Amino acid sequence: MPGETLGLVGESGCGKSVTALSILGLVQRPGRIVGGKILFKGEDLVRMPVDELRDIRGRDIAMIFQDPLSSLNPVLKVGFQIDEAMQAHDKIPKDQIERRGVDLLKEVRVPDAARRANDYPHQFSGGMRQRAMIAMGLSNRPEILIADEPTTALDVTVQAQILELLRDLNEATGTSIMLITHNLGVVAGLCKRVIVMYAGEIVEQGPVEQIFESPQHPYTWSLLRSIPRIDADRRERLRSIEGLPPDLIQLPPGCKFSPRCPYRIERCFRDDPQLKEVAPSQEAACWVTMKRAYAEMGAATITDTRPGAASGVRPPKGVAAKVVDARTIDAAEGPVR
Amino acid sequence: MSDRLIGKLRFWQPLALMGALSLVVAACGGGTTSNNQGSLAASQVLKFPVYQSAGTFDPGEADAEVDTEISQNVFDNLWRFDDKLNLIPDLATEVPSSSNGGISSDGLTYTIHLKSNVKFNNGDSFSSKDVVYSFNRAVALQGAYASNLSAIDGFSAVKKAAGSPPSSKSSAGTTSFRKTIEDKLAANDPSLQMKGLTAPDANTVKITLASACGWCLTAWSLQGSTGSIVNQKTVQTDPENWWSKPVTPGSEGGMVGTGAFYLSAFTAKQSMTFKSVSNWWGTPKPTLKEIDIAIHDPSAIAGDVTAWEQGSYDLIGYGGNSSNLTYPLIQGIKGNARFAKELITQPKGRTTWVSFNVGNTGTGGPFLGSSAAAKGLRMAFALAVNKQDLATTVCHNTQCQAATGGLITKGLVGYLGDNQDPLAQFDATKAKQLLQQYDPSGNLTKNLKYSYNTGGLNDPVASYLQSAWQTNLGVKVNLDPSSDASQFISNRLSGKYVMARDGWQFDYNHPQDWFDNLWGSLATDAGANTSGYNDPAYNALLKQADQQPIDQALPQYKQLAKLLSDNVVYIPLYYSVANFAIHSYAKGAGSNTQADFYWDEISIAQH
């Protein structure tokens, strides 16, 4: 929907970024899209010829990334990199490009924009770099701006400024924003709608307030529990979700979250649940849902969140619980972006 | 007809004779010239490569054939050698002799009359002052050939005066010595004026000798050397380097002489261009307009031969490079019907031998001394070498011939005659017998070394000698090659080798050039007595011979040669043979035992 702000949430390695990159066909080799559709204005981006897709990139759908330092070319001037985005398409008249470049920097609140346009990225602070990235993203007045973890690499205070900027720009320009983050707090601050992903699939979606108020998927519930709270008791441990997301190459049968889910039932190991409406405009893919967990498994007071702890269901024989102690594989593998 | 032309009529080369004939006709003038004009090519430019930059063209200092072969065309002497090595007048009206009154009866005073129409290339007229200046300058500079003038009264005094240069501790730089000499000469400083050299009038030079000299006339005629006349004005502009500067209109300096050619362009280590002097004072006028000389690496000669065959060069071998054609290249030219006749073979006055250490006690060795044993061993080593076979094996009889007539090369005054040198014999039996007699245990001839500088024929010759001594004497001689010729020569001259390659190229056609410079007290004094042979009998006879006219002295020089062979001071090896590639259309080009024929004798016929 135009002007919408959508949050895409999930743990690291659950496929959020890959989903976003797939939209623009930027998945790096050897990765590729094997199936499915990405519809934009009725056209399937997955099957679109490379040349046409390139026209959409940056012009209709723009993207900004997690680390603004590594995402800006270190040897080119910031202003040039913004102008270049406009030159790649013919949406902005050539003679206006340079002025618009500076205007955009002003718009994203880079002080002394005209001079700063001639600086190199290393001369910018982290926050300013991300502002420049946003300016670049907005330069062609795209319909959608995909922001992939735009604040993760930044200081907390700067994070807030960037989010505020994105919100203001969304309101001012009407550009839809798709915010990809592992941080539900960020989503709460910016988005109207949220999609929760797990192991490359959507497990829950709906309006932000509603999801925060009443998450129905145990994964969403677990994520929300892991947000540190200012009003939390000091002695209260920060809760984390036991285990790690599954290896996307070797997915378990049935529900992908079942190996880590405290509320799993036998069926979870067998059948993959599909999204279904659990409340007005809220969908979740779960055989149990939190409604039942609260009612039958005492979720409100649970302290032991180990897999199957609440339901007492163990994996059937032959299905190895793909739960590995996180401490032993700290450095084993880089995240899947 | 001029005197110069008489020389031309004595061409030994039929081809050259043709060229000379045309010049004779041209010189005599008249309507007949047109007949021959038609045969001349439109472009009278001679092109050839050389394989070494000249060290200097300054006659006061030049000391290598590569210097003088070029500069002989720019500078003139009082008289000079013609193509048959006879003395003919050059700047003087005649060669002085007792019969024409030029040489006094006691042989000590020379009266020389100069041609009056001579001009330097820069237009300056030539007079007796220039002779006085040039001779005094050459003595003061003390180049390698200063000794050519040593008989003149006052030589030693000038040498001494000039030879005490400013203290070597001074940091005045490298120009001081020559500059000082020029300044003193310009100021007529008496210390640099030889007493025996005077100019009674503008066209007369009078020379008084300290002692009678039978070889002086020939020595002073050595082209491009200390007897050559230079122009004081141009030398003074740049005492160091005037000879490498082209002569340009209006400029004072440059390589200026009285010859038919002048230097018009000089790119160091790359090329030289000479041009003929228009309205030259002498006759006949030079036919060539320009000489283009490319300076190449010796390794480029194979390519140059191809270029010569294609006509890019007119000849190869001029400029002191007549031994550069290698055997395969010679074979290649011989094998080509078109060019076989254009390969000119010419014996050169260059002899190669092995020197024994006979007199340097510090160096020692089994050959030292005049004992029967030392002499016998020397004889054994000499007789063990088959010189004919060496010339065949090493030179394929094209680059050298066996040296059988003494050290002085065949064709020169002092040659003993074919097979007259007893040391040239090959007698393996006698050699072995002598070795048995004087070194029965083999201890004396153990660990012998033959030292030589590498390059050219020296390497195959060394291998040949090694195997000859091994085969015929059963003595293993180690080879001691030296890739640094200058280092080798230094060591050899100071007598540091027991057995070493030795050789000499004659400078002027007189035995004195050999017997003074190589053996005896004169050579020892000059620091050049390789073998250390210093026999009072030899020295006394040499002194006597040097003072006689050549016809009287010749038997004495032959006696000196006999002394050397009787004492087995050397093993004669070979006489060098030069090979030139000269296109037949380059009329008049060629060479004698000593030097290239002058450029002013050459013309380019239509081809």
Place this chain on the structure above:
Amino acid sequence: MRGTLIYIGQRLVLIVFTVLVVSFGVFFIVHLLPGNAFVSDRVHGQALQILLHEYGLDQPIPVQYWNWLTGIVLHGSLGVSLYIRGLPITPLVLRELSVSAMLGGAALIITIGLGVTFGVLAAVRQNSWVDYLLTTIAVIGYSVPSFVIASLGILIFGQWLNNLTNGVIYYPEPWTGTYGTLAELSVPAIALGFYTSGQITRITRAAMLDVIQQDYIRTARAKGLVDRVVVLRHALRNALVPVTSILGPTVISIIVGSVVIENIFGIPGLGKEFVESIFQHDYNVTVGVFTIYAVLIGVANLGVDLIYTVIDPRIRY
């Protein structure tokens, strides 16, 4: 900017110091070598002493060095040749330097041109036959010394193809005039440049593969830039930074290689002069040429460091 000027100044001082040390070392060594420029059958004894005196060679080596040094500083003169007696060296070696510079410049253009092009192509077509072919050529390039390539060049162009090339490239006939013709220059320049181009191909390919993985390349593609612009403007510009780091050694390798190449092809440059002068005991020329080499290497390294600042704006001195 001011920092850069100060840096250049410091480096120049360092170069001068290095050159002084190097020149003295060479001066000392060549004068200690046995033999000298003048000795011949005829030049010995007093005639030799006079020549030694005339050219100042009878003075203590430190004094000779001081004279040499003051000659450069006061008169810009490298002294006179001993082999061609009295000939001023400066114009001679400057002419030869210009020849070598032409050869070296051509080789450098070939090296960088071939190396970077091959490297980019190999990286863009990674693991294709293009990649394998170019990588193989590069391996051959830097494992076969330049003199072998030179000899092959002579064999192929100077001998086998002599008729085809109309004898233009006929070796070992030295080339025409001071600077030769383009055809004559081509084979030596390729022989000299090919060796180092292999290194540059390798580095460029590796750097490109690394750079292509970088986030800013993804950014560039996300902007909708065409591949050509992404590769040349964004990837190559960054990949040139590591390539620049071997530019210094490359230039030095070309300078050193030119000594061999010039002697093989008979090119009248500094390298040929260097070898010749050693054999001829022409001390002043040897020292002069070596000093020029020292200056060249120093300046080349400085130049490379300055190129860094152009290619990578993050580097400032």
